[in-house]
Amino acid sequence: MYMRTHKPDYALLLITLLASVLLFWKLGSHNLMQYDEARNGANAWYMYHNHDYVNYYYGNALDTWNAKPPLLIWLITISYHLFGFNEFSLRLPSVLASLAFFIVFYQLVKKNISRQVAIYSSIILLACRAVIGEHVGRNGDFDSLLLLFLTCSLYYFCEYALRNKKYAIYWVAIFLGLAFYSKGTASVLYLPGMFVFLLITGRLADILKDYRLYLSLVIFLAIAGSWILLVSLYGTTFETSVYGSKNSIETMLLYDTVKRFTTQELNPGEIKDNLFFIHAIEVRMNMWHILFYTAVATGLYRLFRKDWKYQENNMEQRFTLLLICLMVPVILIVNFGQYVLDWYFAPAWILIAIIVAQWMAYIQQKWKPAAYLWVLVIGFNLVKHFLYMDTRPDTMHHVFSKNNTNLSGQDYIVVQDTPDQDVVLYLLWLGVDFYKTENDAELQQLKGKIALVQAGKFNDNDYKLISRFDGYCLAEIK
Secondary structure (H helix, E strand, O other): OOOOOOOOOHHHHHHHHHHHHHHHOOOOOOOOOOOHHHHHHHHHHHHHHHOOOOOOEEOOEEOOOOOOOOHHHHHHHHHHHHHOOOHHHHHHHHHHHHHHHHHHHHHHHHHHOOHHHHHHHHHHHHOOOOOOOOOOOOOOOOHHHHHHHHHHHHHHHHHHHOOOOOOHHHHHHHHHHHHHHHHHHHHHOOHHHHHHHHHHOOOHHHHHOOHHHHHHHHHHHHHHHHHHHHHHHHOOOOOOOOOOOOOHHHHHHHHHHHHHHHOOOOOOOOOOOOOHHHHHHHHHOOOHHHHHHHHHHHHHHHHHHOOOOOOOOOHHHHHHHHHHHHHHHHHHHHHOOOOOOHHHHHHHHHHHHHHHHHHHHHHHHHOOOHHHHHHHHHHHHHHHHHHHHHOOOOHHHHHHHHOHHHHHOOOEEEEOOOOOHHHHHHHHHHOOEEEEOOOHHHHHOOOOOEEEEEHHHOOOOOEEEEEEEOOEEEEEEO
16 A cells, blocks of 8 residues: 655745745844834733733823734734844734745635646735735734735635535635734625625525525624624723724724725825826836736737637636636725725735736747746846845834943933834833923933934034934934
């Protein structure tokens, strides 16, 4: 008797290696990102110290601005326990989630289309900022976990809807529940596309009769509802808040979801960009957006010429139809939302990468030498993206690292204005508070103290310069 063995997938190993290099390269040495990453890091720092795992804190008070569910903050807190207070610890949960994403994504595409398309689409995402970019793969933000769990839910939705594996619907619900714990209501971004796909393919009526659908709905609601229950039991009611809300659930549902997408109340005066998707894809997907437009044009031409016909029993075509059904609602929702940001398109970028990869495989099938062209294009973009990751700003990181001993020995740092959130987090890591001066006369009484001064307010008469970085000066008060 011979034991059955499985050959290793060397392409997947290579993709995992490339992803690891790009994700971990100088991970702990470039500056903290203002707002989300710095805020999450501060929330986790307070959670680490006060052991309140339900309520977020910032500046020694309840944080009424950040209202996302706590999975990422929990993971960052664990990472702090394991690796200390630094950029590496803050970003590690997101990086590991991104690495897992590439493994799941590759398997998803390989299983439903082909190994070749899985390789191309994975490398496309490695060679642009769609996943390994700001606010997603390498930063302490919510979107990396969200993307991983949405991709896992899509994998099992394909098992359920394309392969008729009934049990898979339960896994769809579980991973959507985890996506909710990662970024709240963004977890439902794929649901409109799933609904449209089932409607178009004529399977909706049968699925609505399947009791498993309703059990999976109960599973999802139980997971999402557990967070609402925790907040109801242990959450602190806000006396005052940034949005005027009473608790984090109201903030998440009303202000961070409904009003973010339907009104400009959160960002009054901003001019809405109705071509937001077109501008965002140029930044996030580099030159791959050109191939995406080419792929769309080729598909429409083939449909017009009627030399392509949808076949229900063709797995690739069914999967492609699902991609389109998922992608279009995400693009429309984000593009026409009243206050949205380019990384909100992340669930669409990964679908676009698959469509581009399919087009590349199609061209290569028609014209064999295209393979050499794709190698050059991929190589160019990989090098370009690596150089981008290598040259991320690091001045602030080095200033605080270099002055670690001097700063940590201070009772407080003197400031004239409340520092930005990234600076606040560096000071929290060092265990240093900041003292805000009211006037120049008070400043003269603080001779010898270390001060953090905005560059425009620095002068040689009051301060002795220690270091400059990103709009600030670190100085000793004369």
